[in-house]
Amino acid sequence: MNLITSTGSVFDRELRAKIRTPWPYVEALADPLLLLILFAPLVAGLGDMPGLPATDTIQWFVPGMLVLMAFTTSAFIGSGIQEERQAGSLERMLVTPVNRVSLLLGRVLRVVVIVAVQSVVVVAVTVPFGLRVHPDGILVAILQLGVLAAALGIASLVTGLTLQNAYAFWGVIAIFYTPIIVTSGALLPMDLAPDWLFAVSRINPLAHVVEAQRTLFVGDFADSSIVLGFVVALAVAAAGVLIGTRAMNRIRL
Amino acid sequence: MIHAQNLVRRFELKNETVHAVRGVDVDVAPGEVVAFLGPNGAGKSTTLRMLTTLLPPSDGTATVAGFDIRNEPVEVRRRIGHIGQGNGSFDGLRVQEELQIQGRFYGLDRGTARVRARELLDQLDLSEQADRDVARLSGGQRRRLDVAMGLIHRPQLIFLDEPSSGLDPQSRANLLEHIRRLHRQEDVTIFLTTHYLDEADAVAQRVVVIDDGRIIADGTPDQLKSKVSGDLITVTLQGPEDLPTAAEVAGRIPTAHEIEPGSDRVAFRVEHGDTAMPELIRALDAAGLVMRGAHVQRPTLDDVFLNLTGRSLRDED
Numbered sequence: 295m296n297l298i299t300s301t302g303s304v305f306d307r308e309l310r311a312k313i314r315t316p317w318p319y320v321e322a323l324a325d326p327l328l329l330l331i332l333f334a335p336l337v338a339g340l341g342d343m344p345g346l347p348a349t350d351t352i353q354w355f356v357p358g359m360l361v362l363m364a365f366t367t368s369a370f371i372g373s374g375i376q377e378e379r380q381a382g383s384l385e386r387m388l389v390t391p392v393n394r395v396s397l398l399l400g401r402v403l404r405v406v407v408i409v410a411v412q413s414v415v416v417v418a419v420t421v422p423f424g425l426r427v428h429p430d431g432i433l434v435a436i437l438q439l440g441v442l443a444a445a446l447g448i449a450s451l452v453t454g455l456t457l458q459n460a461y462a463f464w465g466v467i468a469i470f471y472t473p474i475i476v477t478s479g480a481l482l483p484m485d486l487a488p489d490w491l492f493a494v495s496r497i498n499p500l501a502h503v504v505e506a507q508r509t510l511f512v513g514d515f516a517d518s519s520i521v522l523g524f525v526v527a528l529a530v531a532a533a534g535v536l537i538g539t540r541a542m543n544r545i546r547l
Numbered sequence: 548m549i550h551a552q553n554l555v556r557r558f559e560l561k562n563e564t565v566h567a568v569r570g571v572d573v574d575v576a577p578g579e580v581v582a583f584l585g586p587n588g589a590g591k592s593t594t595l596r597m598l599t600t601l602l603p604p605s606d607g608t609a610t611v612a613g614f615d616i617r618n619e620p621v622e623v624r625r626r627i628g629h630i631g632q633g634n635g636s637f638d639g640l641r642v643q644e645e646l647q648i649q650g651r652f653y654g655l656d657r658g659t660a661r662v663r664a665r666e667l668l669d670q671l672d673l674s675e676q677a678d679r680d681v682a683r684l685s686g687g688q689r690r691r692l693d694v695a696m697g698l699i700h701r702p703q704l705i706f707l708d709e710p711s712s713g714l715d716p717q718s719r720a721n722l723l724e725h726i727r728r729l730h731r732q733e734d735v736t737i738f739l740t741t742h743y744l745d746e747a748d749a750v751a752q753r754v755v756v757i758d759d760g761r762i763i764a765d766g767t768p769d770q771l772k773s774k775v776s777g778d779l780i781t782v783t784l785q786g787p788e789d790l791p792t793a794a795e796v797a798g799r800i801p802t803a804h805e806i807e808p809g810s811d812r813v814a815f816r817v818e819h820g821d822t823a824m825p826e827l828i829r830a831l832d833a834a835g836l837v838m839r840g841a842h843v844q845r846p847t848l849d850d851v852f853l854n855l856t857g858r859s860l861r862d863e864d
Contacts, residue, residue: 299654303648303651303652306648307640312639377637381637381638382632382633383636385633386629386635389599389601389624389631390624390649390652391621391654547601
């Protein structure tokens with residue numbers, strides 16, 4: 295079994311396992327959509343602030359919500375592999391000749407596809423409320439969200455494999471969740487932050503992707519934030535694949 | 548089919564080293580059904596995990612289905628089926644989905660996987676459940692799906708790790724019947740671990756007994772039983788007054804031992820009870836004693852284990 299066909303089979307299995315229940319999508323979309331409904335009006339009410347447009351809040355807010363949506367879709371999948379490890383189905387697959395890295399990549403591929411589809415849905419829903427979309431920009435933006443989802447997905451799987459038990463996994467998520475969301479700049483601009491908090495946001499991959507997304511939605515391709523967003527997401531993805539490959543080759547159940 | 552030499556597995560815990568397997572040699576020929584019998588924690592599963600490439604050995608070598616477990620694990624995996632202790636299927640997927648995708652993990656194309664899956668579901672009485680979510684299967688059905696997944700690629704050798712643990716007696720009997728039929732019809736080699744004596748007795752042609760990480764006995768169930776304790780003969784007499792004579796007559800049989808007179812019967816162990824019995828009856832008759840009954844009981848594997856280790860296997864249940 296080569297990597298590509300193996301990944302295809304794992305992807306197929308993952309997709310089928312989650313296609314008949316709406317909950318994974320509710321979990322992934324609820325947070326960003328509710329923030330869009332409940333929090334965006336508050337941001338709009340703030341008016342003229344550093345880093346925030348005086349009007350046109352939706353244009354500023356929606357790209358950030360797409361990044362949060364990519365996060366909530368992909369960052370928790372490590373618990374799925376933990377459950378399969380616990381149950382015995384992971385063991386069953388490890389005794390087949392399937393390429394072991396593909397057991398991770400197939401799962402990652404599912405969240406990439408789901409993020410792309412969900413992005414199209416969110417954009418389609420918000421355009422009637424005044425979101426403007428640059429035709430080429432949106433394609434690159436969705437591509438970038440896919441790369442981000444892959445990076446976060448593989449990172450989550452590696453975390454799940456390394457920590458093994460569910461309490462540890464959700465503990466780590468609980469610790470990182472708020473800092474990642476707040477310093478991403480998706481909710482409020484990091485221009486408002488004191489220096490130390492702004493410094494923290496620079497090591498948050500999401501912050502760079504949020505800035506890149508806002509640029510992509512208006513189609514300002516000359517802006518360096520777009521490249522930086524890709525570089526950061528790809529770096530996380532590459533590190534994740536490297537650590538994940540090692541973890542799968544050394545896995546003991 | 549399996550050729551293992553001095554397999555060793557140590558686990559390093561915080562401040563101690565656990566010796567799970569201390570040097571196991573085992574050879575299994577094609578077509579054999581071998582039960583690996585031992586109490587919990589004896590090293591059965593650890594040995595099985597090494598042979599199925601789930602765990603690298605700390606020391607020693609093994610070839611399984613013709614390939615080295617260390618250097619060619621993928622070749623080993625292609626040729627073996629493994630039915631583990633846990634649930635091989637995962638909730639949310641349907642029976643035939645898990646089965647077909649398992650086939651594709653072995654390189655079958657979609658069409659072949661579909662046909663083979665249907666065939667196996669039929670063989671294992673799961674056709675009606677084909678479109679059911681695996682979460683809604685009974686314990687026995689779920690176990691049979693595990694077996695089907697282990698067979699999808701027609702392996703030459705299958706490993707079963709505690710196949711019937713957690714099943715009710717009826718599902719267990721049913722599963723064992725499927726295993727026996729598999730061996731009869733498809734001529735696969737079967738290696739299973741168990742801590743149930745009757746299970747080893749019921750399906751295996753050969754029993755390998757492991758305790759504390761070492762193999763302590765190896766043979767057919769009958770060999771093991773005859774080697775260790777001999778058969779139990781019980782003779783029931785007219786009354787207690789005949790007991791001393793009967794015990795004396797029994798003692799004249801060369802291999803008789805552990806002679807224990809009871810209230811109206813004498814029990815003793817002897818090698819080859821079937822052939823000793825006629826001899827005994829003639830001798831008792833010649834001594835003028837009248838018997839009300841006579842009974843030969845082959846030793847159970849529990850007797851074997853007790854004799855080998857001084858402990859009963861049943862304590863572990």
